[in-house]
Every structure is written in structure tokens, then in C-alpha cells.
Amino acid sequence: MEAKIVTFDGKLILGKKLEMSLANNLTPILWKSFIPQIPSIPNRITKELISVSVYPQDYFQSFHPSRNFEKWAGVEVSLTNDTLIGLESLRIENGMYAEFLYQGLPKEAGVFYQNIFRNWLPNSKYQLDARPHFEVMGEKYKNEDPNSEELVYIPITLR
Template structure:
């Protein structure tokens, strides 16, 4: 039985994630002024312009400052990306940018459920799971991989949540 079953989480696996190149768009936002919908609404119609994607999976990536979670405030901004993994940076569509996820250790949680429950899910991972299992956050990007079973706003949606750990 999974420790996060009531939240739709499986027990995580700990992996060494390889360096990964992304192409996409980004915005600065806060949890109080969340513009995720606007970010993805701007990206999805243009995703097909990225001709060197490695798969159909989408990356929802967040870059937080080192002290973001220590002094958490919903009004503090962070950088969020809507992107896809690519083989190289040789062909970058106009208005899009590149980002490289550095290699490192991640706790990977499989989540089944509605994205409206994200606050509870991430609170559990960061405030309960991390300290209980002796991990701490690393200062690398946090991201979710949205595959073919991801359906925004659907209770049966599936995604993988990658939390940088050390």
C-alpha cells in the first residue's frame, strides 16, 4: 500500500536523472498569481513547431530559489516552463527558449488524480515524505512529465512528479 494512496500517489522511486535538453516557453509567476493556464495555452498550439522533440511528453518545470520553501510565501515568484525534451538545440522556433535540466538524483512519484489537488499533493511530498525518509530538497528544477494519460482537470489523469533530492 502506498503512503500517499489517499492522494493518488505511488511510493516514489529514487533515480539518477540524466541531463535533458528542453525547448519551450517560460513565465514568472507566484502561487498567488498563478498563470499556468496562460503559459500552457500559449505553448500547446505551437508545440508542433518543435521538430526535434524526443517524444510527445510535455514537461511542466519549475525553478525555485534556494530559500523558496524555507521562507515560503504564496506571493514570491518562481519561473515556470511549458516544454518538450529535444535531441539538440539546432532548431529553436521563434519566441521559444532552451533550457537544460542538469543531471541529478530525483524522487519520482506517479500521480493519478485531478490537478486541482496539487496543493495537497506537493504539501505531502515536501512537508511529510521528504523529512520522513531522510531526504532534503536539492536546488535543481522540479518538474512533472505529462504523458499520453495526462488530462488536465480529470480525476483519472496521470503524470510523474520529479522532486530533486539529496
């Protein structure tokens, strides 16, 4: 598993959020409620879709699949428009991230993430940082296609 270490200046996301757990995954419901609103969003920077997970501070230290976190479906914007009903903004602060390429079906991503957290991260010179995790779904993202690709960003700092 290869990671590219990147530094972001920050991202401003406009979208919808739901509280969920891995055991009670509401991601499809979240995206189905958000997708129809995308055409009405002004100030979009790209056509990419952004999925963001905001975990409680000690989420990974006391991990349990039924523990809740905040999941966002959104797009990156240059500035927010508070008049769009039902949408909220989230700022992903600047910082260092490990970037991974995931190819495959969403339902098979569990093994991929386990490999990051059980193998790559412990054997790297980095540690997990308490910032949002996110995925960028661009041109090569095809949802339920085994050839679908997305970029996965894990927040890190040096040990």
C-alpha cells in the same frame, strides 16, 4: 505515499517560461501560448509534455504563496533550434530525483505536494536539492479529468 528514487543524466527542454507565484498562478496561460507551437518543434525525443519549476535558492526555507518562481511549459529535445521565435531552452542537469505518481485534477494537487514536502521528505533520508522540479505528462495525462496521471520529479540529495 511512495517515491521511486531515480537518477537522470539530464534533459534538454525547449519551451516557454513565465514568472509567477502560487497565489498568481499563470500556468494555464503559459500552456495555452505554448501548445500551438509544439507541432513546429524539431528534434523532439518523446510526445510527453514537460512542466518545469525553477525556484529561487531559498524558496522553500522562506516559503510564501506570493513569492515568484519561473515556470516552463516545454518538450524534451535532443538539440535546440534557436530559430523558433518565442521559445527558449533549459537544461535540467543530471542528478537524483524522487519520482511520484499524481492522479487527479490539477486544482487538487496542492494537498499532494504538501504531503511530499511536509511528510515524505522530512521522514526520508533525503533533502531537497537546488535544481529544477518537473512534471512529465505522458499518455495517461488528461488535463481536467480526475483519472489524469502525471509523474512528478522532486530534486533530492542524501542528507
